[in-house]
Structures are given as structure tokens and as C-alpha cells.
Amino acid sequence: MKVIVVGGGLGGLSAAYRLSAFGEQVTVFEKAQRLGGRCATSNIGGFLFDEGAQFFRDSYDSTLKTAISLGLGPELRIPKEPVGLYSRGRLHVFQPRDLACLGAFPLFNARPSEFGGMLSLALRLARDYRKYDVRFPGRWTWSSDENAFGYLKRKIGIELAGDFAEPIVRFALGSDLSEVSVPAFYVALRMLFLDRPGYFAGGMGQLAEAYGGKIECVRGVSVERVVVEKNKVSGLIVKEEDDGKEKVLKARRVICAVPACEISRIAPDIQGKLRLILEECKYSPHMVVCLGFENKLPALPKIILNSSGQRPGFEFCRVSLRNKVDCAQVGQKEATAVYVGQNARALLGEKKENIVRKTVSLLEEIYQAEIEVIHSKVHKHNFGRPIVFPGHSRKIAELWSGRTGIEGLGFAGDWSYAPTVEGAVASGFLAADALLGTGKPRWAL
Numbered sequence: 153m154k155v156i157v158v159g160g161g162l163g164g165l166s167a168a169y170r171l172s173a174f175g176e177q178v179t180v181f182e183k184a185q186r187l188g189g190r191c192a193t194s195n196i197g198g199f200l201f202d203e204g205a206q207f208f209r210d211s212y213d214s215t216l217k218t219a220i221s222l223g224l225g226p227e228l229r230i231p232k233e234p235v236g237l238y239s240r241g242r243l244h245v246f247q248p249r250d251l252a253c254l255g256a257f258p259l260f261n262a263r264p265s266e267f268g269g270m271l272s273l274a275l276r277l278a279r280d281y282r283k284y285d286v287r288f289p290g291r292w293t294w295s296s297d298e299n300a301f302g303y304l305k306r307k308i309g310i311e312l313a314g315d316f317a318e319p320i321v322r323f324a325l326g327s328d329l330s331e332v333s334v335p336a337f338y339v340a341l342r343m344l345f346l347d348r349p350g351y352f353a354g355g356m357g358q359l360a361e362a363y364g365g366k367i368e369c370v371r372g373v374s375v376e377r378v379v380v381e382k383n384k385v386s387g388l389i390v391k392e393e394d395d396g397k398e399k400v401l402k403a404r405r406v407i408c409a410v411p412a413c414e415i416s417r418i419a420p421d422i423q424g425k426l427r428l429i430l431e432e433c434k435y436s437p438h439m440v441v442c443l444g445f446e447n448k449l450p451a452l453p454k455i456i457l458n459s460s461g462q463r464p465g466f467e468f469c470r471v472s473l474r475n476k477v478d479c480a481q482v483g484q485k486e487a488t489a490v491y492v493g494q495n496a497r498a499l500l501g502e503k504k505e506n507i508v509r510k511t512v513s514l515l516e517e518i519y520q521a522e523i524e525v526i527h528s529k530v531h532k533h534n535f536g537r538p539i540v541f542p543g544h545s546r547k548i549a550e551l552w553s554g555r556t557g558i559e560g561l562g563f564a565g566d567w568s569y570a571p572t573v574e575g576a577v578a579s580g581f582l583a584a585d586a587l588l589g590t591g592k593p594r595w596a597l
């Protein structure tokens with residue numbers, strides 16, 4: 153009665169960790185040689201490059217508690233770093249965690265006609281602050297299906313929506329403003345300006361690696377099919393990446409923690425509403441450009457969002473002026489730029505050197521300094537993050553109370569939750585709880 157978890161990202165690893173804490177025998181099958189999926193770190197020439205998730209927030213309770221329980225407490229870094237928004241040719245600096253919702257808006261950058269709208273956004277954020285929690289998309293439900301672009305155009309006008317709101321949504325949710333729901337926009341605001349960003353001293357991949365030390369994980373094995381007989385899980389067809397040979401394994405309890413499109417492929421027996429939701433779940437591509445260099449940079453905010461007015465360009469960059477508690481050797485710096493959606497798509501066919509050159513020139517423009525790169529890495533995520541389009545959260549919430557229709561099959565992963573590290577971790581815990589029958593199961597196994 154071993155439980156098999158498909159996918160060694162944070163969703164799958166969290167499910168497995170919780171199950172094993174309750175005495176269940178669990179094995180994780182991960183198709184790559186490395187754990188972590190979209191939250192992994194590689195060491196190149198002494199630089200620890202985060203190839204997916206760049207940081208967590210101090211409001212990510214499940215992530216933080218888990219990291220501490222895995223012994224990563226001393227590795228946690230939650231500095232009080234400001235966030236910068238580069239728009240209309242100027243850098244606007246926000247200090248996270250002052251919890252003054254007005255502080256989250258560049259009011260000084262607004263024209264008189266935009267000011268009233270900004271104020272009303274701030275009031276709404278203040279009123280519903282606690283509702284905009286990344287772990288509870290069900291609570292983001294909104295009566296209207298209006299998208300964030302329409303809403304903001306009405307409130308603050310098209311120009312400010314592009315300059316201010318779009319980079320925030322692109323970074324926090326990986327999508328265009330016109331694709332996301334209004335509550336998702338408020339979640340992005342809360343995350344970026346009212347939560348403090350934190351990270352692990354050895355890179356974000358440390359969390360997955362720490363999990364790997366506690367759980368049985370088989371790497372380099374891809375699950376090709378979940379076998380279902382009479383609406384019950386009966387086994388798995390797995391393929392070893394090395395020799396390409398397929399094997400059939402018996403399994404009665406399986407948690408799939410892979411992107412929605414992959415679940416559709418490997419579990420074709422899923423039908424009904426769940427199948428529709430899986431098929432509807434769209435992803436935004438992401439491209440992460442990691443750079444290692446030595447130059448001095450002026451003391452600007454380390455996290456900068458780039459407004460759509462500066463396009464084509466990255467949506468977000470993070471620069472670390474590294475020291476011993478950070479991810480590069482003493483005296484060196486590391487910068488990461490993230491391109492999402494259209495910007496990522498436009499670069500997919502480009503050569504690595506061109507992508508790096510373009511990124512460096514944008515960074516130089518923002519930081520007003522020359523950057524000479526020693527090492528670089530370009531990482532493409534075709535299925536970067538699910539898009540929280542209007543109605544998405546409500547459908548997912550419906551799923552929690554419904555059944556998968558297949559006995560012994562559960563799901564975890566950020567497709568079904570919030571597109572964050574916290575969403576992945578919390579979804580893994582929920583899937584494990586459903587299997588264990590502890591608390592109120594969100595969806596039946």
C-alpha cells in the first residue's frame with residue numbers, strides 16, 4: 153500500500169514529506185535527475201543560479217514552517233529590502249511590510265486624473281487585505297468575471313494600468329493583465345509590496361534538496377501512464393530516461409504533482425469536470441536569465457520590476473550584492489532577470505548570447521553601471537506558471553469539494569492552487585491530508 157507520488161517538484165515533495173511524517177511508505181518518481189522542478193538552483197563557477205522561483209515571502213507559512221522543520225532555519229534570509237518599479241523612466245522605491253496600503257501605490261507618479269482611482273484601489277486592498285492570501289484562491293472569488301485590465305482601465309486609466317499594474321501582475325502571476333482576475337491582481341499587490349521577500353542562503357533549490365534527504369526519491373524515471381481499472385488506480389507505466397524501457401508497476405494510491413497538461417497526458421481516464429479544468433488550465437512561458445559578474449553596482453533596490461513602457465524587456469530582475477550568506481563567492485554579484493508571457497515567447501528562438509546581451513543592456517540602463525559577465529545561464533520554462541484567469545479560482549474551489557471520480561488518485565501542484573512556492577507546498581499538504589483522512593479532505597481520493 154505504498155503511496156507513489158509523480159513529480160519531485162515542491163508540490164510532490166511536500167505531499168510525500170507529510171505522508172511519511174504520518175508513517176506512510178512513499179516513493180517519489182521524478183523524471184529529471186534533479187529534484188525541485190520549477191524551484192531549483194544550479195552551481196556554475198561558484199554562482200548559485202536560481203533557475204525558477206527566486207524567493208518566497210514572509211507570509212508563506214507552510215513553506216517557512218516546513219523549511220525550519222527540515223533544518224533550514226539558519227539558511228533563511230528575510231531582509232527588509234525595498235522593491236523598485238522602473239516606469240516612465242524613473243525608479244520608484246517601495247518598502248515592503250509597512251502595511252500601509254497607500255504605500256503600495258506610486259501616488260506621486262499618478263496624474264491628477266489617476267489619483268482618485270489609485271486611492272480607491274488602496275482602500276479596497278486595505279479592506280480585504282486578509283482575503284488576498286496566496287494559499288486560499290477560493291477566497292479570491294469575485295462576483296464579476298471582469299478581468300484585471302478592464303477593471304484597472306476603469307479605475308486608473310489605460311496608461312497607469314500599463315505602467316504600474318502590468319509589471320506587477322507579470323512578475324507575481326506570470327501573465328498579462330488582461331488574462332488575470334481582479335482578485336488575482338490584488339493578491340499580486342499584496343505579495344509584492346506588503347510581504348517581505350526572503351530566500352535561502354544556498355539558493356531556492358535547497359528546499360527540494362532538503363526534502364530529498366528525508367524521502368525516497370527515484371530520479372530519471374518518467375511516469376507515462378496512470379493505469380485505472382473500474383475507476384480505481386491499479387498501477388503505473390514508468391519509463392527510465394536512461395534506456396527508454398517501459399515497466400508496469402502495481403500501485404493503488406497515487407498523487408500526481410505535475411503540471412495540468414502533463415496530468416491530461418498521463419491520466420487519460422480522468423473525465424467530467426476535472427478533465428475540463430485540466431484542459432482549460434493555460435500556462436505562461438517564462439525565461440530566466442542568470443548572470444554572474446564582479447562590477448560594483450549603485451545601491452538601488454535589489455528587486456526591480458520593469459514597466460511595459462520599457463518593452464521589449466524583462467518583467468523582473470533581482471540583483472544580489474553577494475556576501476557570505478548569499479549565493480556567490482565573496483566580492484561577486486549575481487543577477488537574475490525573468491521574462492514572462494509575450495516577452496519570453498519573443499525570445500524563445502533567440503541564441504543564448506543575444507538573450508544575455510539584451511538582458512545586460514537593460515540592467516545597465518536601470519542600474520546606470522557597466523556589467524561584465526563572467527558566467528551566465530538561460531533557462532526556458534515552456535510551462536512557467538498557470539494563468540489565474542477570471543473564474544479559475546472558483547473552479548478550483550469547486551474541485552476541492554468534488555471527487556476526482558477515480559479511487560486512489562489525488563493531485564498536488566501549483567496548477568490547482570496558487571502559482572507560487574507556497575501554493576505548491578500547501579497543495580502537497582492538502583493532497584496528503586485527503587489521502588490520510590486527517591481534517592476535512594478537500595478532494596476525495
Ligand SMILES: Cc1cc2nc3c(=O)[nH]c(=O)nc-3n(C[C@H](O)[C@H](O)[C@H](O)COP(=O)(O)OP(=O)(O)OC[C@H]3O[C@@H](n4cnc5c(N)ncnc54)[C@H](O)[C@@H]3O)c2cc1C
Pocket residue numbers: 158159160161162163164181182183184187188189190191203204205206207208209373374375376409410411414418438439440490533535536537564565566567570571572573574575576
Ligand atoms: C521562472 C519562474 C519564477 C518563479 N518565481 C517564483 C518566486 O519567486 N516565488 C514563488 O513563490 N514562486 C515562483 N514561481 C512559481 C513556483 O516556482 C512554482 O509554483 C512551484 O515551484 C511549482 O511546484 P510544483 O511542484 O507544482 O511543479 P514543478 O516544480 O513543475 O514540479 C513538477 C515536477 O514533475 C516532474 N514531472 C513532470 N512530468 C513528469 C512525469 N511524467 N513523470 C515524473 N516526473 C514528472 C517535473 O520534472 C518536475 O520536477 C516561479 C515559477 C517560474 C517558472
